[in-house]
Amino acid sequence: MDSGAIRRRLSLGAALLAASGLLAFAASGTAQAAPGSCAGHEVRSVPFGSGVTRVYKRGDYICAVTVARRPGTVRTMSVSVQARGSRPATDSGRYSRHAGPVTVHAGHRCVWIRGSIGAESVSTGWILC
Template sequence: MDRAVLRRRLALGLAVLTGSGLLSLALPGAAQAASAACSGRQVRTLSFAAGSVRVYRSNGYVCAVTVPARPGRPQAMSVSVQARGNRPVTDRGRYSQHAGPVTVHAGHRCVRVTGAVGTRTVSSGWILC
């Protein structure tokens, strides 16, 4: 193989690796944090004006995270998950990336998920029955 061809291939490989590294750094922190916060598969997304609540399920457990539409600055946020017949598990405070995760053991029971960013809220009603 010619040295010029080899150099071009190495340069292309280096450019691809550099681009993928920069792309991973450019992702919003909320997207990275929310996907790593809960285990299991995502079963619902409750969207509202100020953000969304992402709901995950795995082996009888339900987990939820509230992600703001505009992450970065600290703002009031909350997330709550309640299995039918039990008290809700809540995380609330001033966060810049996400509220939660909160996890409950639901088994095969219905759950209610609520989330808030600032004064905007969303509630699921009883789901995942």
């Protein structure tokens, strides 16, 4: 193999390595750009005084996140999703922007969504049956 062919192969390898690094960097930036988001499409948005609980569906999975209307102040927040016949999956703590996401496998069962920020809360009852 002559030196021109070796240089071309090294250049191609370096270009592929750089491209894969850029793709990894872009993918990690995309994941960080939307914290608290769920996979799937939004099927319900349940507003209450200090925030909104958003419900998403992807296949047999239901995901929920509670988002503050005015982010920045650290306060108690929670979100839970319960498929009928199962225990609820919950995320609660002191957050400044959102609680969740919380995902459960619901299949074709109804789900009960709860969200709260401070003293205000929302509860859907059995939905998506």
